[in-house]
Amino acid sequence: xxxxxxxxxxxxxxxxxxxxxxxxxxxxxxxxxxxxxxxxxxxxxxxxxxxxxxxxxxxxxxxxxxxxxxxxxxxxxxxxxxxxxxxxxxxxxxxxxxxxxxxxxxxxxxxxxxxxxxxxxxxxxxxxxxxxxxxxxxxxxxxxxxxxxxxxxxxxxxxxxxxxxxxxxxxxxxxxxxxxxxxxxxxxxxxxxxxxxxxxxxxxxxxxxxxxxxxxxxxxxxxxxxxxxxxxxxxxxxxxxxxxxxxxxxxxxxxxxxxxxxxxxxxxxxxxxx
Amino acid sequence: xxxxxxxxxxxxxxxxxxxxxxxxxxxxxxxxxxxxxxxxxxxxxxxxxxxxxxxxxxxxxxxxxxxxxxxxxxxxxxxxxxxxxxxxxxxxxxxxxxxxxxxxxxxxxxxxxxxxxxxxxxxxxxxxxxxxxxxxxxxxxxxxxxxxxxxxxxxxxxxxxxxxxxxxxxxxxxxxxxxxxxxxxxxxxxxxxxxxxxxxxxxxxxxxxxxxxxxxxxxxxxxxxxxxxxxxxxxxxxxx
Numbered sequence: 431x432x433x434x435x436x437x438x439x440x441x442x443x444x445x446x447x448x449x450x451x452x453x454x455x456x457x458x459x460x461x462x463x464x465x466x467x468x469x470x471x472x473x474x475x476x477x478x479x480x481x482x483x484x485x486x487x488x489x490x491x492x493x494x495x496x497x498x499x500x501x502x503x504x505x506x507x508x509x510x511x512x513x514x515x516x517x518x519x520x521x522x523x524x525x526x527x528x529x530x531x532x533x534x535x536x537x538x539x540x541x542x543x544x545x546x547x548x549x550x551x552x553x554x555x556x557x558x559x560x561x562x563x564x565x566x567x568x569x570x571x572x573x574x575x576x577x578x579x580x581x582x583x584x585x586x587x588x589x590x591x592x593x594x595x596x597x598x599x600x601x602x603x604x605x606x607x608x609x610x611x612x613x614x615x616x617x618x619x620x621x622x623x624x625x626x627x628x629x630x631x632x633x634x635x636x637x638x639x640x641x642x643x644x645x646x647x648x649x650x651x652x653x654x655x656x657x658x659x660x661x662x663x664x665x666x667x668x669x670x671x672x673x674x675x676x677x678x679x680x681x682x683x684x685x686x687x688x689x690x691x692x693x694x695x696x697x698x699x700x701x702x703x704x
Numbered sequence: 705x706x707x708x709x710x711x712x713x714x715x716x717x718x719x720x721x722x723x724x725x726x727x728x729x730x731x732x733x734x735x736x737x738x739x740x741x742x743x744x745x746x747x748x749x750x751x752x753x754x755x756x757x758x759x760x761x762x763x764x765x766x767x768x769x770x771x772x773x774x775x776x777x778x779x780x781x782x783x784x785x786x787x788x789x790x791x792x793x794x795x796x797x798x799x800x801x802x803x804x805x806x807x808x809x810x811x812x813x814x815x816x817x818x819x820x821x822x823x824x825x826x827x828x829x830x831x832x833x834x835x836x837x838x839x840x841x842x843x844x845x846x847x848x849x850x851x852x853x854x855x856x857x858x859x860x861x862x863x864x865x866x867x868x869x870x871x872x873x874x875x876x877x878x879x880x881x882x883x884x885x886x887x888x889x890x891x892x893x894x895x896x897x898x899x900x901x902x903x904x905x906x907x908x909x910x911x912x913x914x915x916x917x918x919x920x921x922x923x924x925x926x927x928x929x930x931x932x933x934x935x936x937x938x939x940x941x942x943x944x
Contacts, residue, residue: 455808455891464908469892486808486889500797501807605907612909630909658797660805 453482454665457494457502459573460603461531462648463487465623465692471681475672481665489572489603497522497651500658503666506673508648509573522651526674529648529682530694532622533577535638536608537563538615546637552585554638559587562596564616566607569599577646578619584643608634621646623692648693650674673697717915724916725923731893732917736924739897742810742884743877746817747825747870754822754873755866758829759859762837763851773830779823784816788883791816795887808889813897816883821873828869833858867936871929878925898924 462468463485472483486496490507497505498521505522507513508531517523535554537545543561545554558565567589568575582589589597600610604624611618612632620628625636638644650670655661672678679695686692724732761773793799795807795815806812836858844854859866881899888895890904898921905914 455889460907464904484808484889484891484894486891499799500802603907605909609907609909624908628909630911660797660803 451482452480452665453484454503454662454669455484455486455501456504456506456669457486457488457492457496458506459490459493459508460487460605461508461574461621461624462506464603464605465621465627466687467623467682467685467693470685471673471678474681475669475678478677479665479668479672481668483669489568489570489575491571491573491576494521497653500653500661503653503662504650504669505653506648506650507573508646509576510647510649512573512576513649513651517651520654520657522653525649525651526670527647527697527699528650528673528695529679530696531646531648531692532639533574533619533644533646534622534625534636535617535619536611536625536634537617537637539633539635540615541637543617546635548638549640551581551638551641551643555582555585555587555589558617559585559589559592559596562592564596564598564614565589565592566611566614566616566618567597567599568604568607569601570603572603573646574604574619574621581619581643623687626687626690626692647696713912713915716912717919720912720916721919724920732920734893735896735898735901736920738810738895739878739899739921740924740928742813742897743817743874745814746821746877747874749814749818750822750825750873751870754825755829755859755869756855757822758826758831759833759855760851761826761830762833762858763841763854765851773827776823776827776830780827782820782823784820784880784882785886787820788816788886791819791883791887807887808891808895810888810895812887813884813895816887817877817880820880820883821877824876825869825873828872829862829866832865832869833862836862864936864940867932871932874928875925878921878928 458468464487468483468485472485476482486493486502488496490509490512493502493505493507494512494516496502497516505516506528513525517525535545535551537543542563543554543557545557548554567578593599598610598616600607604620605628607618608620608624608628609630610616612630612634615633617637650673652663652666652670653661655663673682674697679697682693682695683691761769761776791812792807794801795804795812796802797805797807806815837854840858840861844857879899881903884895884897885900885903888897888900890896890900896904898917902914902917902921905917
C-alpha cells in the first residue's frame with residue numbers, strides 16, 4: 431500500500447507543472463515590482479490581451495544582463511545610459527520612454543548631517559560626506575545605484591574614500607538597503623515608490639526631495655529577436671505598444687499609494703538622439 | 705522603546721499567520737502548493753539517483769571509492785547560490801541547454817533543488833546502509849548475492865531508516881531560497897514559493913508578514929513530517 435501511495439504521489443506531482451498559457455517574460459526592476467505598480471497595471475493588460483506577464487524583478491544592470499542572454503522577451507528598466515548601450519550593442523530596442531518617478535534621500539530622525547528639508551541634493555551629499563554620517567549604498571549596479579553614483583559625481587564627492595567607514599555598499603536591493611539604513615540610523619537614496627510601500631521605517635524619514643536631479647526615467651525595449659529567435663516578438667511588442675499607449679499610460683497614472691501618485695507617464699516625449 | 709515594537713511584531717506575525725491560513729488566501733494557496741510540488745518532485749528525482757548510488761557505495765569496493773565518498777560528503781555543503789548559478793548558466797538561452805526554454809520555470813527550480821539534495825541523499829543512504837551491510841553481508845553472500853544483487857535488498861530492508869533520509873532532503877529543499885530565487889526568478893503566480901515570498905516581504909520591510917509566512921512554512925514542513933511518520937508506522941505494523 432505504501433508503495434502504491436508513493437507511486438501515485440510521484441506520478442501526480444509533475445502534471446500541474448506542465449500547464450501552459452500564453453505569456454511573456456519581462457525583466458524589470460525591484461522598484462516597479464515592490465512598489466506595487468505591476469500588481470496594479472499588469473492585470474489590466476492581461477485582461478485586454480489574454481497575455482500573462484511574468485515579471486523577473488532585479489536591479490537594472492542584472493535585468494539588462496537577463497535581456498542580453500535572451501532570457502526575457504522585454505526589458506523595462508531605469509538607467510538611460512546603460513539602456514542606450516544595450517540598444518547600441520544590438521541586444522534590443524528601439525528604446526521607448528515610459529514614465530518618470532523620483533528618488534528621495536531618507537535619513538535618521540536626528541539628522542547628523544543637518545540636511546532635512548533641503549532641495550539641493552549636491553549640497554546635502556557634500557554635508558553627509560563632511561559629517562562622515564553613515565550612508566547605505568545599493569552597490570549592486572542597479573539603476574538606483576547608477577543614479578546615486580552620478581549624484582555623488584555632480585556633488586564633487588568621491589564616496590568610495592569613505593568605504594568601510596561611513597560609506598557602506600551592501601550589494602542588495604532597495605528593500606534590504608532601507609532595512610539596513612533603518613537599523614543603522616543611516617542615510618540612503620531610494621525611489622519614492624519603494625519608500626511609500628516600505629513598512630519597516632523605524633526612525634527613518636524623507637530628508638531631501640523635489641530636486642530636478644532626482645527625477646528618474648524608465649524605458650522599455652524588446653529583446654532582439656534576430657539574436658534570440660525564441661523571443662516572443664509579437665506578444666512582447668504588444669506589451670510595449672500597450673504600455674506607451676493612452677490606455678497603458680492612464681493605468682500607470684492611476685496607481686496611487688495613500689493617495690500619492692508614484693509614476694508619471696511620459697511616453698509621448700520622444701527619445702532624444704544621443 | 706526598542707523592545708516593545710519587537711514584541712508587537714511577533715504577536716502581529718502570529719496573528720497574521722493564523723489569519724492567512726484561516727482566510728484561505730488564494731495567492732498563498734498557490735505559493736504553498738507550488739512549494740510542495742517543487743520540493744517533493746525534487747526529492748523524488750534526487751532519490752532516483754541518490755538512493756541507488758548511496759547503496760552501491762555501501763556495498764561495492766573499488767579503487768577511488770574513498771574519494772567518491774569524501775566528494776559526496778563535501779557536496780552536502782554545496783551552497784544553494786552556487787547550485788543556482790550553475791543551473792542558471794546551463795538553462796539560460798545563451799547556455800548549452802537554452803533551447804529547452806526552462807529558465808524561470810518551476811522545472812528549473814526542481815532541477816536546482818534536486819542537484820542540491822542528491823548528494824545529501826546519497827551520502828546519508830551510504831552511511832545508513834553501510835551499517836546494515838556489515839550485519840547482513842555474510843547472510844546475503846551465503847545466498848550467492850553479489851554487491852549488485854544486494855543493492856535492491858538493502859534499499860528495501862532499510863526503507864524505514866531511508867524515510868528519515870528522504871525527509872532530511874525534503875527539509876533542505878523546502879528551506880532553500882538562494883537557488884530557486886536565481887533559477888525561478890520569484891515570478892508572482894508562477895515561480896514564487898514560500899521561501900522567495902518570505903525574502904520578498906523581508907525586503908519590502910513587512911517583517912510581520914514575512915515572519916507569518918515563515919510560520920506557515922514551518923507548519924507545512926511539520927505536517928509533511930508527521931504524515932511521513934504516520935505512513936511509516938502504518939507500514940511498519942503491516943510488515944511487522
